Amino acid sequence: MKGFGNMGDMMKQMQKQAVKMQKKAEEIQEDLKERVVEASSGGGMVTVHVNGKQELLSIKIDPEVVDRDDVQMLEDLVLAAVSQAMKKSQEMYQEEMGKLTGGLNVPGLSNLFQ
Numbered sequence: 001m002k003g004f005g006n007m008g009d010m011m012k013q014m015q016k017q018a019v020k021m022q023k024k025a026e027e028i029q030e031d032l033k034e035r036v037v038e039a040s041s042g043g044g045m046v047t048v049h050v051n052g053k054q055e056l057l058s059i060k061i062d063p064e065v066v067d068r069d070d071v072q073m074l075e076d077l078v079l080a081a082v083s084q085a086m087k088k089s090q091e092m093y094q095e096e097m098g099k100l101t102g103g104l105n106v107p108g109l110s111n112l113f114q
Helices: 002-034 073-099
Strands: 036-039 045-053 056-061
Touching: 002 036, 002 045, 002 073, 036 073, 056 073
Parallel strands: none
Antiparallel strands: 036 045, 045 056
């Protein structure tokens, strides 16, 4: 019956580790909220800022790119800059969460902490 006691100790240890991991993940989340990536398109005509939580913070548009006869170009530039910034932000998020898991890809783990 001694083996069952060890199993209980292992479960308690696993629970402690899970709590520590969750606390660390929350700290990473707070840090990522403060970290900002920038991306631009059209040679800097459109610039966007996104934080590490994939929240769009700002969009800057050079007035010279605003042409009421070519709204499609402006829309494309905004879309390209936002897409690029979101990708950078996601990569930063994955890198930080990878540090938490020691580089292991734990399915569903990153979803738990978003």
